[in-house]
Amino acid sequence: MRVPFVDLKAQYDAIKTEIDAAVASVIRESAFIGGPYLKAFEKDFAAYCGSKHALGVSNGTDALRLALLACGVGPGDDVITVPNTFIATAEAVSMTGASVRFVDVEEGSLNMDPGRLAAAITSRTRCIIPVHLYGRPADMDPVLDIARKAGLKVVADAAQAHGARYKGRGIARLGDAVCFSFYPGKNLGAYGDAGAVATDDPAIAEKVALLRDHGRLEKYEHRIEGFNCRMDGLQAAVLSVKLRSLEAWTEARRRIAGLYGSLLEGAPGLTLPPAEDRDSRSVYHLYVVRTDAREELRGHLAEAGVATGIHYPIPLHRQPAYARLGLPEGSFPAAEASARRILSLPMFPELTEEQTLHVCSEVRRCLERSRARSSVAVP
Ligand SMILES: Cc1ncc(COP(=O)(O)O)c(C=O)c1O
Known part of the structure; x- marks a missing residue:
């Protein structure tokens, strides 16, 4: 798919x-x-x-x-x-x-x-x-x-x-x-x-x-x-x-985010987007998960027909465009750590339940395999 x-x-x-x-x-x-x-x-x-x-x-x-x-x-x-x-x-x-x-x-x-x-x-x-x-x-x-x-x-x-x-x-x-x-x-x-x-x-x-x-x-x-x-x-x-359709599209995004959340909960080594604060509303422009196995997961999903993105792979202070600021690695640890682990999964209002299920089962398959391999490697 x-x-x-x-x-x-x-x-x-x-x-x-x-x-x-x-x-x-x-x-x-x-x-x-x-x-x-x-x-x-x-x-x-x-x-x-x-x-x-x-x-x-x-x-x-x-x-x-x-x-x-x-x-x-x-x-x-x-x-x-x-x-x-x-x-x-x-x-x-x-x-x-x-x-x-x-x-x-x-x-x-x-x-x-x-x-x-x-x-x-x-x-x-x-x-x-x-x-x-x-x-x-x-x-x-x-x-x-x-x-x-x-x-x-x-x-x-x-x-x-x-x-x-x-x-x-x-x-x-x-x-x-x-x-x-x-x-x-x-x-x-x-x-x-x-x-x-x-x-x-x-x-x-x-x-x-x-x-x-x-x-x-x-x-x-x-x-x-x-x-x-x-x-x-x-x-x-x-x-x-x-x-005129924006609210309906936003609700669709939120439903998909809910589905992702329930299907991916507990996947090994996967950090989900944080829960919303009371009375706040995320509009899920992107659905971004985090994992140390990001490259492996991205490759696996590509093979399974699932397109992903990274928003954004290089924090701005580490971009050549801002080299003049002289800000070394370590300047902003949280932003830097996230850049190494983030992966954006497909997210748009017309994403079907079947497609969402496919993405989630492939994410789980990859991460479970990765965990099984690392538990074999560690004596
Ligand atoms: C966070 C953020 N700021 C600014 C922009 C710039 O918007 P535009 O591409 O319409 O110039 C974008 C979008 O590309 C964005 O995602």
């Missing part, structure tokens, strides 16, 4: 009629940049987030960059984030002229460790970027508390966490600005690149609106120099259609 890592075609097949009609309308009306489809999506997405403003932009990386700039981040500043994220989180910091400063993660959740945050703050620190990795909310109360006491802004990276909740509150309102990616494989994915900034702060909303479109709100009146970071009408129209 073949089990892909994600299956965007299966999703399209389920909503084809509405998507095709929406795309045809945008083309018929030549509403390619900004315009009514963008406005409609922004209104719907802000309502979904429960935030006062949602601004559509070109991608999740630009959402972070513009949100940081709108928070006043620039040259001479430090911005704190985690090393076990997609490089875009750190790139966005560098693009503002600020410097990235890493803080380690909690061993269980793999999200920012608030216990280490205060010690990482310097006189140059201006902002903190917690990342809701894999769709699991970071521990935001202490992060927000530390930020408030130190007078710092919080720009959350929610690229993987549309619809996640933390202690009963939607994560889209936890922070001065919350940034989303609509990269096609994300929980809410466009048919190309797109992103959004959600915020309750009118000044941040206005600044992002200016920055994304050459510093203007009127056609040829440019209040500041900005960029071209606009979301196009086709993406907005597609996203409006897909947003």
Whole structure:
């Protein structure tokens, strides 16, 4: 049996009629940049987030960059984030002229460790970027508390966490600005690149609106120099259609995660994603297990037709791109240890029960064989 890592075609097949009609309308009306489809999506997405403003932009990386700039981040500043994220989180910091400063993660959740945050703050620190990795909310109360006491802004990276909740509150309102990616494989994915900034702060909303479109709100009146970071009408129209299914897709992801959890519980040497805190809701962008036998398991699953991923194999401080920071192995032990052991199993709303059972039985088969071999080897 073949089990892909994600299956965007299966999703399209389920909503084809509405998507095709929406795309045809945008083309018929030549509403390619900004315009009514963008406005409609922004209104719907802000309502979904429960935030006062949602601004559509070109991608999740630009959402972070513009949100940081709108928070006043620039040259001479430090911005704190985690090393076990997609490089875009750190790139966005560098693009503002600020410097990235890493803080380690909690061993269980793999999200920012608030216990280490205060010690990482310097006189140059201006902002903190917690990342809701894999769709699991970071521990935001202490992060927000530390930020408030130190007078710092919080720009959350929610690229993987549309619809996640933390202690009963939607994560889209936890922070001065919350940034989303609509990269096609994300929980809410466009048919190309797109992103959004959600915020309750009118000044941040206005600044992002200016920055994304050459510093203007009127056609040829440019209040500041900005960029071209606009979301196009086709993406907005597609996203409006897909947003209507997002909750159902999230519930499907959560059901699959539950099934994985019950079928994989007790598999030898396997660490499952941690249980959710009460009132919190992970949206399982990824289902990530951990094992010392990662390479063997990955190879075995590939042979059994199961595609897997590693998110992310090299922590950012060990990437050549950040060699300038001079951070040796051992700088962030929890992030480094997880990078050696993590494996992302297939996770998408259309994954069938039969496929999930196949993945789990192959995971167990491999790990049980591996355990039997090692118990023979040890006298
Ligand atoms: C955690 C994280 N941050 C930022 C991004 C950047 O988003 P985009 O690819 O839309 O620029 C992504 C997605 O790729 C991501 O997973």
